[in-house]
Amino acid sequence: MSTPASLSLDHRCTPWLFAAALATTAPHALHQPVWLTLLAGAIFTYAGWLWARNERLPGRWLLIVLVVLTCAGVMLEFRTLLGRDAGVAMLVLFMALKLLELRSQRDAMVLITLGYFLLLTHYFYSQSIPTGLWLILTMTLVTAALIRLNGGPASKPVATLRYAGLLTMQALPFMLVFYVLFPRISGPLWGLPQDAHKASSGLSEQMSPGSIADLALSSAIAFRVRFDGDIPPRDKLYWRGPVMESFDGRTWRPADSANQPPVIEALSKPITYESTIEANQQRWLLALDAPSPALKEFAIKSTLTVTTPQIINQRARFALSSVTDYRYNVDETEPVLRRNLLLPANLNPRSRELAESWRQASDNPMLTVNKALALFSGEAFTYTLQAPLLGENGIDDFLFQTRRGFCEHYAAAFVVLMRAAGVPARVVGGYQGGERNPVDGFLIIRQSDAHAWAEVWLAGQGWVRVDPTAVVSPSRLEGGIASALADGEPLPALLTVRSEWVRGLRYRWEAINNAWNQQVLGYNPERQRELFSRLGVANPDWKYLTSLLAAVIGVLTLAVAAWTFYHRPRSDPAQRLWRQALKRIARRQVSAAPWETPLALQRRVEIEHPELATAFTTVVEAYLAIRYSATPGDLRQLREAIAKLP
Amino acid sequence: MPGTTKSSLTNRSGPLDHLLAAAGNVILGKDREIRQAVACLLAGGHLLIEDLPGVGKTTLAHALARLLGLDFSRVQFTSDLLPADIIGVSIYEREKGVFRFLPGPVFSQVVLADEINRATPKTQSALLEAMEEQQVTIEGETRRLPNPFFVIATQNPAHQIGTFPLPESQLDRFLMRIELGYPERSAERALLAAGGQRERADQLPAIIQAAEIPAIQAQVSQVHAAAPLIDYVQALIEASRQNTAFQHGLSPRAGLALLSAARAWAWLDGRQMVLPDDVQEVLPAVARHRLRSVQGSAMARAEDITTLIRSVPIP
Secondary structure, three states, X not given: OOOOOOOEOOHXXXXXXHHHHHHHHHHHHHOOOHHHHHHHHHHHHHHHHHHHOOOOOOOHHHXXXXXXXXXXXXXXXXXXXXXXXXXXXXXXXXXXXXXXXXXXXXXXXXXXXXXXXXXXXXXXXXXXXXXXXXXXXXXXXXXXXXXHHOOOOOOOHHHHHHHXXXXXXXXXXXXXXXXXXXXXXXXXOOOOOHHHOOOOOOOOOOEOOOHHHHHOOOOOEEEEEEEOOOOOOHHXXXXXXXXXXXXXXXXXXXXXXXXXXXXXXXXXXXXXXXXXXXXXXXXXXXXXXXXXXOOOOOEEOOOOOEEOOOOOOOOEEEEEEEOOOEEEOOOOOHHHHHHOOOOOOOOOHHHHHHHHHHHHHOOOHHHHXXXXXXXXXXXXXXXXXXXXXXXXXXXXXXXXXXXXXOHHHHHHHHHHHHHHXXXXXXXXXXXXXXXXXXXXXXXXXXXXXXXXXXXXXXXXXXXXXXXXHHHHOHHHHHHOHHHXXXXXXXXXXXXXXXOHHHHHHHHXXXXXXXXXXXXXXXXXXXXXXXXXXXXXXXXXXXXXXXXXXXXXXXXXXXXXXXXXXXXXXXXXXXXXXXXXXXXXXXXXXXXXXXXXXXXXXXXXXXXXXXXXXXXXXXXXXXXXXXXXXXXXXXXXXXXXXXXXXX | OOOOOOOOOOOOOOOOHHHHHHHHHHOOOXXXXXXHHHHHHHXXXXXXXXXXXXXXXXXXXXXXXXXXXXXXXXXXXXXXXXXXXXXXEEEEEXXXXXXXXEEOOOOOOEEEEEOHHHOOHHHHHHHHHHHHHOEEEEOOEEEEOOOOOEEEEEEOXXXXXXXXXXXXXXXXXXXXXXXXXOOOHHHHHHHHHHOOHHHHHHOOOOOXXXXXXXXXXXXXXXXXXXXXXXXXXXXXXXHHHHOOOEXXXXXXXXXXXXXXXXXXXXXXXXXXXXXXXXXXXXXXXXXXXXXXXXXXXXXXXXXXXXXXXXXXXXX
16 A cells, blocks of 8 residues: 655645635734735735645745745834734734645644634634634634544535534533633733733713714713613713813813812712723723712712722723712812813903803802803704814804804803803713613613713802703703704714614614623623522632532543443454554554554564564454454454463 | 465465466566456456556466466457457358358457457447346347456556547446556566567466366355455445545445455455455555546546545454
């Protein structure tokens, strides 16, 4: 029998390897620079063309040049070869380049190993259900390529895929056990690359004209809230973010202030709820106004903003409580009140003039507030995402000329008018409203619910919320942004869909995602502890979990082994003795291939291990006589012959 | 009559070793192919030799016919050869007023059909039908062909000009297909030095008599194929149907052919039982011309047969 050059690659594997390479790299196109995707695509196409035409693969020098060029490209783009984005880009390009080097079995193994590694990198970018499903499918595909490469039992593509799928399914119980039992630690197991948590869009700490309108274009979910009781009415759903007190004529910023706790006076019963906030690279928790005085776990700034010590750079869940009827900081300090009367000098003269006239008409701040609100409701102000650009005297331009703006325009103009009229006022950023998902009862707050409103300080009442947007466009508070804006505004399609059916589908999908986030991704150390305490184990430490993990995996493996043993192909006694003989000679480094006949093996032993030859020849003859001859053989003879093997 | 020598399994010495050695003296360096040809004959099958002109196909056929004491005829197939040229014709004898049948070359115990793929399909099928039925029917009269009846067809590689490649269904009639190939260096040197192999073949003595052959064939068919061996043959056939290198797998008839060829191989080794080794040895010659490669070339490649063997564990 002739031996083919065993190292050269079986050409029938190549389509499998291409498929595996493509499936493991393709999703990275969603977030990579376009040139990288085009380059990788071009290399894929070139390699595929070479393969289809059965052309020679490029030589070593061309490959070296390509590697140097791609590394240089990545270096230019990312200024490094390490880290999340640059590292993944390198892996993707190397995967593509490896296709130009598929000569031997070894090259194919490198490609498959790289494929398994690339699977992991997708979790840096997304941990959603579609990603998980895609990666399970891709893992099956890579495994199928591995099976094919090793000339696995099935050779038809469907059968190979089925076999790989079977292997994946067999791995699932082990995966589940690891998932539940592996000791959880807060924070990542090892240092993730610096850029692993990239900035995501969301409310920022500053506000200038257009900044909230930009956010309104995104239907991305900002956070989800599950109330322990009923959801409060919509006009109470003000989720407080940063409070901005300093104004430079264009941009509002929070003031640096000594952080003394606010004095909150609850006028209603506290509402408890759990909020799951998407990564936003900020510290504030977007609590419902106002945080309950009983909330002790988190720091509450004097401006009522609730914060955590750590930046929220991954989805996190917080238990909060709030009171919707409240009074706070009735005895506000003098410096704060003074700070909230400051305006940049020499700007917006017409607005100041108007406010001055109000102040002279009456010294009741409440009347001044009402005059300003009447201005917004009476005059032809339009609530729109497409606000015209404003000049240096932005507030004047807005109030007296353009009169078109989004909530930040109204909040800013109102606060400027109040300050000019001598009423301490400031801008509050956050979210307003939310949408109840009827499927799971969660309230979903999207980026498009971002909002800005104002609060004024009135003697005896403390800081009071005034939302000028409510006057300009009452439906913003009642029905959300989609109902407040005229048709033709550039809102995301997701928000403007009117079809009940599509809406229902979307609710269901978001509920599934939410369940996935809460139950699967949110399985953190606390959840693990909870689960175990429900099972009657209080506070398991990592040693306990590790030994439990080892025990369960051990039992599972034993069960699988027992099942395989029970269903093993039954062999006759001669065959069992023959296997014993094979084990004996295996100790002398003679291993038999499954397809090797006893006689062929005997000839090999004669050449390679002459010292074994005589004894082994006797064994072979006895075995063949029993198994293949017409006369019933003598097992005892075979047993004796095996016993004589050294 | 050479009986079954009670030899050790691992020390092969068979009943026809002297015949094989005598043939080996004429066709130099081709011991394995000679053994295959003899095994094919003993299994009652026909042999197809495919190779370039001048590598000793005819000499092999001659030598075998002489050594086995069989009478021998040779038909050179050409594109204008007619079926009657092979089977024979009836001619009218005026003196006696009757038709007399003049038997064609097919009425020999060994028929060498040289360059069978040069003839038209009609002529080819006349011979192939005779092979299948072991009889020919001429003008309503059925005439039996001699026993033993052994056709050795030679064929040039199909890509040569002016050939009609045998269709698959007819390739199946040949139990084995072998290639001779160029002799190796030392054998070729001896051949050049000695020369005149064809004449030497003609002078070979008959080592066994034609009359003994049916008895030997009966012995061959009695060689024991144990259940595990039949399992192995079945596993190989099933694997050939699963294997993606082939357009389709081996037929049940191919399985029977494999088993009988393996029996003959075992008998030549002086054994009363078939071993997996015998199956592996004859598989390429039995299976290659019955399998079509997906690679486009008509026949399965030798490497694919090796892969097939390696994909099936010995039960």
